[in-house]
Amino acid sequence: MEISAFHAIRRRVDSAALAVGTTVRLLAVCKHQTDAAVSLLAALGQHAFGENYVQALAVRRERVDAPILEWHLIGGLQSNKCRAAALHADWVQSVDRTAVVRELARHRPESLPPLTVLVQVNIDSESGKSGCTPAIAAALCASIAAQPQLRLRGLMAIPHAATELEDRRRSFAAMRALFERVRPDHADFDTLSMGMSDDFELAIAEGATMVRIGTAVFGARASFSP
Numbered sequence: 001m002e003i004s005a006f007h008a009i010r011r012r013v014d015s016a017a018l019a020v021g022t023t024v025r026l027l028a029v030c031k032h033q034t035d036a037a038v039s040l041l042a043a044l045g046q047h048a049f050g051e052n053y054v055q056a057l058a059v060r061r062e063r064v065d066a067p068i069l070e071w072h073l074i075g076g077l078q079s080n081k082c083r084a085a086a087l088h089a090d091w092v093q094s095v096d097r098t099a100v101v102r103e104l105a106r107h108r109p110e111s112l113p114p115l116t117v118l119v120q121v122n123i124d125s126e127s128g129k130s131g132c133t134p135a136i137a138a139a140l141c142a143s144i145a146a147q148p149q150l151r152l153r154g155l156m157a158i159p160h161a162a163t164e165l166e167d168r169r170r171s172f173a174a175m176r177a178l179f180e181r182v183r184p185d186h187a188d189f190d191t192l193s194m195g196m197s198d199d200f201e202l203a204i205a206e207g208a209t210m211v212r213i214g215t216a217v218f219g220a221r222a223s224f225s226p
């Protein structure tokens, strides 16, 4: 990992945010990266890290011994993995159905603060992809708000990897509209997680408050599995 790459991305995130008068959080997506790279980024002040799989997150959290870091699960979640997610994650960004809401709430230990969650929306209605339909997002948010062990913070999306930037812009804008529509119903609803290495500036221009960036921060993924 190049230290300069991280600083360059941090600057690009900040200036894109400044252009629209917001602040944007950077989630460093560290799937398949080395522990050394994660530790280095943490030493540079990066706070939030994302993994795709529950098991990878749990192992990573244990090995990168830095208690103040914040760990986000960003990959699709099967019901039988909810217990581990509720034990090991600080945030789950991929909540997309009521069974997952119920299982996360049931397994979040009383000794931990409520689990922060985002509702993942399949904004382009792609078949076989994680995320709820835009039509049920508000109802799913309401079911989360009813669970004291969960803390609803907003929405997440992975738009269709369109080659046309205008198509992606339309998906981001649709997410923002949905976010603004649901927001008045919930006190802590402040996070719109969208944008990755190749489109985060566009996502920020369209209202993202958190971007999830892997390769642009770490370099190409090593074939490293924890």
Ligand SMILES: *Cc1c(COP(=O)(O)O)cnc(C)c1O
Binding pocket: 029, 031, 052, 074, 075, 158, 196, 197, 198, 212, 213, 214, 215, 216
């Ligand atoms: C891998 C991943 C990212 C980061 O992707 P890059 O293109 O490497 O920036 C963001 N979000 C999710 C859900 C991912 O799985």
